[in-house]
Amino acid sequence: MNDILIKKTIAVFQETFGTSPEKMVLSPGRINIIGEHIDYNDGYVLPAAIDKIICFAFAKNNSKKSRILALDLNEEFEVDLTQPISLSNVVWTNYILGVIKQLQDNGLLFGGFDCVFSSDIPVGSGLSSSAALECGTIFGIAALFNLSIPKVDIALMGQKAEHWVGINCGIMDQFSSVMGQENKVIKIDCKTLDYEYHDANFNDYSLILFDSNVKHSLMTSAYNERREQCDEGLAIIKSNFPEITSFRDCNESHVLSIKEEMAPNVFDRCYYVIKEIHRVALACKALDNGDIKTLGKLLFETHEGLSKEYLVSCQELDFIVDTLKQEKAVIGSRMMGGGFGGCTINLIKKGEEEAIKAKLTQMYKEAFDIELKIYDVKIGNGTSLYEPVF
The missing domain is CATH 3.30.230.10 (Ribosomal Protein S5; domain 2)
Structure with a gap:
């Protein structure tokens, strides 16, 4: 309270x-x-x-x-x-x-x-x-x-x-x-x-947010642009596959088969969306089974997609995730939210949190001369x- x-x-x-x-x-x-x-x-x-x-x-x-x-x-x-x-x-x-x-x-x-x-x-x-x-x-x-x-x-x-x-x-x-x-x-x-x-039982892992303490001004324009690109891609998918009404009806083979009909950035956005919808189902299954390591793996995969396909990350967020990926105590990390700044959400082995916080804070400060903010959150x-x- x-x-x-x-x-x-x-x-x-x-x-x-x-x-x-x-x-x-x-x-x-x-x-x-x-x-x-x-x-x-x-x-x-x-x-x-x-x-x-x-x-x-x-x-x-x-x-x-x-x-x-x-x-x-x-x-x-x-x-x-x-x-x-x-x-x-x-x-x-x-x-x-x-x-x-x-x-x-x-x-x-x-x-x-x-x-x-x-x-x-x-x-x-x-x-x-x-x-x-x-x-x-x-x-x-x-x-x-x-x-x-x-x-x-x-x-x-x-x-x-x-x-x-x-x-x-x-x-x-x-x-x-x-x-x-x-x-x-x-x-x-x-x-x-x-x-x-x-x-939401994360077993032996703590949920910690690392705030990059940056907010790049691209946010609003890029957000609305991503929506437009997804709408454009879905229209192309529907024209080729009349039975499809939304991205949830697609699998990767649908979009791969018509890749040449899409602008490269439109294809990338759609490909990310289709894979991410599938990851949500896998994440629910992992939580229900208490398989938090699989959940963590999915977080890393999502970040890769957001960074390389959806293009809503930034160098500060990528640095945090790439650094944490090298730590055995961290089983999952990704940027969270609209992008271009803000937080990463991270699963860190209980008992290792303070060491990870201290190490990342120092490395982030050295890399960007920015103070990392840290939030321990409960649901x-x-x-x-x-x-x-x-």
Whole structure:
């Protein structure tokens, strides 16, 4: 439990608004074990909510305006709920404006509210702080004004809000933030939104994130470009194989047989996607069998694909994975998230973690003159109400 974060959020709410919050919401970031860049390609992903959260404090203010304070940024803004919602020049506010717009567009009635939020999710590290912000805001408004919104719909509204902001993301981030369960990973069918939980028992291995502490500016443009390339490739596949409706219906032989019809970069993207969808199934089987070494091997394979075929890695991430690959205590490592920076997710033998952390930190600093950030994470629950004691 993030007690310090919760107490700080409550204290600032009381100080700012002169009253105690009526509703508290905890909304987590997420990791993805495997299935990267697959959620917008109708495949399967294997994410989990983590014990890094955004804590929200909400109260009604009996007006038509809402006032939101981002404690960590020491910034606030006000939104008039009677006026049309439009994009702001202040990036973080757009995620909240986006979900308010979604609620209004869906005909849900609510009034003005006051909100303070604070987070221990590292921003820009690929842990989906934006999804936590979107889903936590919707969850809080729903609780405050007794709106009945199914959890899956909260995730879908969060996704649409992100599209409105300009990131054409799939459903994984919001879905795992809302639907997470402690010590479980979620296998999500991104086409139907069917899902199933698998035990996240990594046995003799710890789950550790190494944050490259870089974020290259290619991210948004390259992300949307990858989507377009996959759409282009799938159209070519469908024209040759009418029975195929999505990448999940393909195997490697389909795309290899028509390689000459695709631009090289389109072929590479499609080839990666088809193999990665298959890796998710293998990863679920490995987890169910307690075969964590096979899971680790799959992580290394995914990184190779993301780096060489999908081209969303960078030299810093490749350095981390290549360095860890030489360590016997590390059985799996890959970049996680959209790419071009952010974190690697790593499986490290228990008892060897501190030695690996120290060695990698020194080597990374020598190679790039950048401080590595390290997060030990546990798999936690999805977005939920928290009952404070005042």
